[in-house]
Amino acid sequence: MIKRILKKTLLQKPFLKKECKLHGGIKLQGFKSLSNAAAVQILSVPPQLIIPLKQHIGEAAKPIVNVGDLVYKGQIIAEPNGYISSPVHASSSGVVAAIEARPIPHASPIKETCIVIHTDRKDQWHPFVQSTPEPLALPPEDLRQRIRDAGIAGLGGAVFPSAVKLKPTSDITTLIINGVECEPYITCDDVLMRHHADAIIQGALLLARIVRPQKIIVAIEDNKPQAFQSVTNAINRLKAAGAAAANTIHAAQVPEIFPAGGEKQLIKVLTGKEVPSGSLPYELGIICINVGTTAAIYDALYKGQPLVSRIMTVTGEGLDAPGNYRVLLGTPIHYVLANAGVARQHNAEVIMGGPMMGVAIADHAAPVVKATNCLLIKNTRQIRQPPASMPCIRCGRCATVCPITLLPQQLYWHARSKEFDKLPAYHIDDCIECGCCQVVCPAKLPLVHYFRFAKSELKARERERKKADVSRLRNEARQVRSEKARIEQEERKARRKAARKQVITPETNPDQSTPDSLNASSLQGVAPEPQTHENTSMVKHEDQTKTMAR
Amino acid sequence: MLIIATAALVFGVLLGFAAIKFHIEGDPVVDKIDAILPQTQCGQCGYPGCKPYAKAVASGEADINQCAPGGEQAVMALAGLLGREPKPLSAELGSGNSDEPMVALINEETCIGCTKCIQVCPVDAIVGAAKHKHTVIEAYCTGCKLCLPPVCPVENCIVMETVRPTATLWKWPEPARFSEPMRGAGS
Numbered sequence: 001m002i003k004r005i006l007k008k009t010l011l012q013k014p015f016l017k018k019e020c021k022l023h024g025g026i027k028l029q030g031f032k033s034l035s036n037a038a039a040v041q042i043l044s045v046p047p048q049l050i051i052p053l054k055q056h057i058g059e060a061a062k063p064i065v066n067v068g069d070l071v072y073k074g075q076i077i078a079e080p081n082g083y084i085s086s087p088v089h090a091s092s093s094g095v096v097a098a099i100e101a102r103p104i105p106h107a108s109p110i111k112e113t114c115i116v117i118h119t120d121r122k123d124q125w126h127p128f129v130q131s132t133p134e135p136l137a138l139p140p141e142d143l144r145q146r147i148r149d150a151g152i153a154g155l156g157g158a159v160f161p162s163a164v165k166l167k168p169t170s171d172i173t174t175l176i177i178n179g180v181e182c183e184p185y186i187t188c189d190d191v192l193m194r195h196h197a198d199a200i201i202q203g204a205l206l207l208a209r210i211v212r213p214q215k216i217i218v219a220i221e222d223n224k225p226q227a228f229q230s231v232t233n234a235i236n237r238l239k240a241a242g243a244a245a246a247n248t249i250h251a252a253q254v255p256e257i258f259p260a261g262g263e264k265q266l267i268k269v270l271t272g273k274e275v276p277s278g279s280l281p282y283e284l285g286i287i288c289i290n291v292g293t294t295a296a297i298y299d300a301l302y303k304g305q306p307l308v309s310r311i312m313t314v315t316g317e318g319l320d321a322p323g324n325y326r327v328l329l330g331t332p333i334h335y336v337l338a339n340a341g342v343a344r345q346h347n348a349e350v351i352m353g354g355p356m357m358g359v360a361i362a363d364h365a366a367p368v369v370k371a372t373n374c375l376l377i378k379n380t381r382q383i384r385q386p387p388a389s390m391p392c393i394r395c396g397r398c399a400t401v402c403p404i405t406l407l408p409q410q411l412y413w414h415a416r417s418k419e420f421d422k423l424p425a426y427h428i429d430d431c432i433e434c435g436c437c438q439v440v441c442p443a444k445l446p447l448v449h450y451f452r453f454a455k456s457e458l459k460a461r462e463r464e465r466k467k468a469d470v471s472r473l474r475n476e477a478r479q480v481r482s483e484k485a486r487i488e489q490e491e492r493k494a495r496r497k498a499a500r501k502q503v504i505t506p507e508t509n510p511d512q513s514t515p516d517s518l519n520a521s522s523l524q525g526v527a528p529e530p531q532t533h534e535n536t537s538m539v540k541h542e543d544q545t546k547t548m549a550r
Numbered sequence: 551m552l553i554i555a556t557a558a559l560v561f562g563v564l565l566g567f568a569a570i571k572f573h574i575e576g577d578p579v580v581d582k583i584d585a586i587l588p589q590t591q592c593g594q595c596g597y598p599g600c601k602p603y604a605k606a607v608a609s610g611e612a613d614i615n616q617c618a619p620g621g622e623q624a625v626m627a628l629a630g631l632l633g634r635e636p637k638p639l640s641a642e643l644g645s646g647n648s649d650e651p652m653v654a655l656i657n658e659e660t661c662i663g664c665t666k667c668i669q670v671c672p673v674d675a676i677v678g679a680a681k682h683k684h685t686v687i688e689a690y691c692t693g694c695k696l697c698l699p700p701v702c703p704v705e706n707c708i709v710m711e712t713v714r715p716t717a718t719l720w721k722w723p724e725p726a727r728f729s730e731p732m733r734g735a736g737s
Binding site: 449 | 589591
């Protein structure tokens with residue numbers, strides 16, 4: 001009831017319209033002109049591809065090829081394992097050289113299972129990869145299955161399997177195509193919109209065929225006028241062509257503020273609706289998909305090409321050739337760096353993602369994955385020593401800029417003193433680790449690092465608790481079972497005893513009716529020979545009772 | 551007088567009825583203690599499992615610092631629950647416990663299929679049959695080490711291994727602490 005009233009007021013939103021503003025957030029210097037001038041360059045096929053089985057949120061894929069197999073570009077080499085999972089495809093043709101643990105792009109030097117392919121440089125597509133002339137005519141369920149088979153996951157960085165997101169669970173009113181790209185330095189979505197706006201719009205129409213929204217909004221930050229123009233032109237071309245769907249789609253500019261490109265933040269900016277903690281946007285009738293993902297869906301459905309490459313920004317000051325590259329998934333990062341004009345500097349720090357939310361990559365041999373939207377290179381000169389932290393002075397600036405209206409200083413205090421159980425009450429799970437609090441902190445505290453530390457600690461405790469619950473149940477079940485077995489054994493013993501009496505009574509001592517005939521006989525000093533005979537007969541009888549029991 | 555006597559009788563009956571009606575099976579304190587314990591069922595505390603130890607703690611027979619796998623975290627939680635002073639882990643427990651999660655691994659080359667480990671495993675995490683090779687279900691193994699020699703008659707057949715770290719299991723390290731300058735009252 002309350003929900004309905006809320007929905008009604010939210011839908012009417014005469015007063016909420018002016019509330020379409022993000023709480024907090026900060027204006028950041030973009031550094032986007034470093035890399036957004038040129039069109040996307042295509043990076044050559046590396047001699048070796050390292051393709052991790054888990055490049056998405058959910059379960060890792062299961063390999064279905066063997067070492068020594070010949071694979072073609074676009075061939076499925078690992079199947080999805082579970083509902084929230086995604087298949088993995090060979091990014092180029094070649095021979096499977098190994099299926100083993102290799103470094104992955106992660107903040108830790110952890111290795112995970114990867115399929116290593118030695119490429120033959122022919123880059124030959126699998127014959128199965130065929131274009132579909134008119135995918136819009138296909139049934140929506142078919143389209144969704146094709147998106148899943150193409151291994152498409154959110155390319156904005158979260159890599160959630162898109163097919164799961166597109167599952168029609170409730171009525172969708174708004175489809176948002178997210179081209180905000182608010183993080184500094186990253187320009188891969190910007191150049192994509194500038195040069196491939198038609199693919200994005202066509203992809204959006206395909207998505208609309210699946211989720212049937214009332215309107216489609218392509219959201220672009222107002223610091224990308226060329227991208228906005230290009231997308232508007234593409235929509236106008238569609239209108240000129242007389243497509244009926246063209247009227248539902250429009251491009252919208254959102255004010256430049258970080259982190260307006262976050263899914264929940266963008267929804268707030270565009271519609272004024274706030275996605276509640278623990279809910280997902282579809283519960284409000286909204287689905288938000290990144291422009292890169294939309295273009296990948298276009299490629300998958302029109303050209304039949306699965307997700308084997310992505311556009312990626314390689315940037316940083318003092319870089320010879322910053323720009324955007326279409327890179328095959330699985331290309332080692334050092335290969336990308338070498339081709340982008342980064343000399344092999346031993347201590348160049350590479351950040352995957354942007355300066356705000358990215359993580360420093362521990363090993364440069366790690367491959368480019370679906371989530372790699374940007375490689376930000378800082379050379380040795382630019383690596384700043386982490387600024388000396390000072391004690392928190394409780395100024396509260398972090399709370400003013402927090403886009404989720406959390407209390408970062410409170411989170412910090414509890415995380416610092418390891419009082420992790422107090423953190424859920426402050427909604428640490430809602431923290432998107434955007435880093436705004438850390439930027440404005442006058443004490444230069446590594447706040448995001450503290451939150452990541454606390455979050456992983458909480459997750460580990462949750463895992464331990466779950467495991468303890470399972471262990472408790474198994475232990476209890478075991479005890480019940482052993483108790484049952486004990487009782488059964490006792491019963492069997494008692495039965496045997498009773499049976500023994502019956503056997504002994506007629507055979508050895510027909511007159512004796514005392515219960516302890518054995519004792520009596522031994523007391524009477526019976527010769528050992530009959531006793532052994534008696535014993536064997538008893539054993540025999542025991543066997544009989546056993547078989548009977550069975 | 552009569553009124554008071556009647557009232558006493560009525561309330562007596564009520565209380566007696568309530569005692570039957572709202573009777574709680576088991577001891578809620580024991581369950582709460584048991585919920586804190588890690589359920590490794592290793593018996594290092596000197597009791598045959600987590601539940602017996604929980605009962606002993608509840609009755610005051612055992613101290614709160616006997617759980618080695620639970621470590622400091624469990625001691626603190628128990629102290630908080632029972633309103634007692636936290637104390638360091640019992641020194642008798644030894645130092646064989648690592649912070650890393652461990653699981654047992656059976657070397658299938660040397661396993662003779664004696665089923666002895668199956669009989670001691672407190673969570674039924676070992677599968678196998680007599681004269682057949684046994685194996686550990688890693689997901690269920692609590693790392694209690696009960697199956698290690700002398701239970702296993704073969705040398706180096708069952709070994710403890712650390713759980714292979716994966717990106718999902720990985721934990722962010724604690725940020726380096728800044729040295730908080732002491733600010734005396736005078737400054």
